[in-house]
Amino acid sequence: MQHTSSFSGRNTLILPQRQPAAFSTGRRPPQQTIGVQKRTRSQAVETPPQIVETASDQEVMIRRRAPDGIPQQPCGAMRFEVPETEDNKPRNILEEIVWWKAQEMVRMKEKEPLARLSMQIKVAAPSRDFIGALRAANERIGKPGLIAEVKKASPSRGVIQPDFDPVRIAKAYEAGGAACLSVLTDAKYFQGSFDYLAQIRAAGVATPLLCKEFIVEAYQLFKARASGADAVLLIAAVLPNSDLAYLIKAANKCGLQVLVEVHTIAELERVLKLDMDSSQVMLGINNRDLQTFKVDIENNRRIMESSAGQQVKERGFLMAGESGIFTPEHVAFVQSTGCDAILVGESLVKEGNPEAAVKKLLSLA
Numbered sequence: 001m002q003h004t005s006s007f008s009g010r011n012t013l014i015l016p017q018r019q020p021a022a023f024s025t026g027r028r029p030p031q032q033t034i035g036v037q038k039r040t041r042s043q044a045v046e047t048p049p050q051i052v053e054t055a056s057d058q059e060v061m062i063r064r065r066a067p068d069g070i071p072q073q074p075c076g077a078m079r080f081e082v083p084e085t086e087d088n089k090p091r092n093i094l095e096e097i098v099w100w101k102a103q104e105m106v107r108m109k110e111k112e113p114l115a116r117l118s119m120q121i122k123v124a125a126p127s128r129d130f131i132g133a134l135r136a137a138n139e140r141i142g143k144p145g146l147i148a149e150v151k152k153a154s155p156s157r158g159v160i161q162p163d164f165d166p167v168r169i170a171k172a173y174e175a176g177g178a179a180c181l182s183v184l185t186d187a188k189y190f191q192g193s194f195d196y197l198a199q200i201r202a203a204g205v206a207t208p209l210l211c212k213e214f215i216v217e218a219y220q221l222f223k224a225r226a227s228g229a230d231a232v233l234l235i236a237a238v239l240p241n242s243d244l245a246y247l248i249k250a251a252n253k254c255g256l257q258v259l260v261e262v263h264t265i266a267e268l269e270r271v272l273k274l275d276m277d278s279s280q281v282m283l284g285i286n287n288r289d290l291q292t293f294k295v296d297i298e299n300n301r302r303i304m305e306s307s308a309g310q311q312v313k314e315r316g317f318l319m320a321g322e323s324g325i326f327t328p329e330h331v332a333f334v335q336s337t338g339c340d341a342i343l344v345g346e347s348l349v350k351e352g353n354p355e356a357a358v359k360k361l362l363s364l365a
């Protein structure tokens with residue numbers, strides 16, 4: 001991958017050269033098969049078993065795009081329509097969200113071209129050290145550094161906080177002792193907004209902000225940074241390593257740190273093959289399976305006890321436990337597995353007094 005300096009000339013931000021994504025279309029390359037190929041009896045004798053790829057070896061389990069194209073695609077004054085087939089329906093919520101992002105971004109780019117965002121980034125206030133703030137809080141309080149999530153709704157829980165005021169909640173989290181905040185920006189599935197990031201920053205909240213978005217393109221990094229984010233989430237279940245490598249470099253060049261999220265040992269093993277700087281990239285274990293919604297915080301222990309989990313510690317990466325953390329006992333459990341940070345949404349945001357909820361969760365009161 002070619003490296004270039006962050007900014008060249010006056011108005012052009014140069015990003016690293018993109019490598020093609022291994023499975024970015026969701027289709028497998030023709031020479032690859034899942035499991036053992038079907039053979040006739042004679043072939044079984046003559047041909048050795050050909051196990052080219054198993055499910056756990058696959059880079060990503062979700063298909064990044066609908067195989068036949070998105071159902072409706074504007075094209076100038078015309079519109080493509082692809083007939084709905086079984087294959088062209090998303091297989092799970094994560095696929096649905098990721099397919100939606102492609103359509104959403106067409107409109108976003110029309111409204112706010114990349115060049116405009118690039119100009120905004122140049123004059124933006126410097127970003128804050130997201131990972132450093134979590135490490136400092138962990139040292140100061142002896143508990144995992146808390147990333148408190150500002151989210152109104154989610155696909156699995158519906159509306160979590162009907163009386164949703166993002167700035168009020170952000171200020172309360174900060175006053176309660178959160179080291180960092182995570183702000184949902186997806187509008188369709190989480191009722192979030194990039195404007196919330198900007199509003200929270202403009203209101204004088206000093207804790208670093210994570211843009212919680214389903215990022216598949218560099219455009220979203222620019223949008224996050226222009227809105228006031230200090231860090232972005234990249235989801236390993238969505239992005240093959242080629243895309244992760246590109247997006248991590250692009251994010252860092254925009255002044256954003258990165259939280260790379262995994263859900264399985266296989267994903268962590270894969271992600272650890274990337275060349276990552278532990279001062280710019282942290283890792284997270286999402287205990288929610290984003291394809292089925294099942295939450296299991298034991299997942300945290302399983303992953304941290306694996307040899308990949310050991311490698312995380314040896315290489316000095318900050319690791320966050322994410323999802324399903326409701327009580328101080330959960331916090332202690334996740335910390336005992338080796339996580340020095342936690343990401344918590346529902347249990348805090350649903351409380352009428354989020355400041356007290358943070359103190360209670362961290363046993364600071």
Ligand SMILES: O=C(O)c1ccccc1NCC(=O)[C@H](O)[C@H](O)COP(=O)(O)O
Nearest residue numbers: 154155156288290322323324344345346
């Ligand atoms: O929460 C969902 O329903 C969901 C569905 C599809 C993709 C992502 C989803 N959630 C993101 C998260 O995992 C959580 O917002 C985050 O980890 C906090 O979890 P919690 O403390 O359980 O609210």
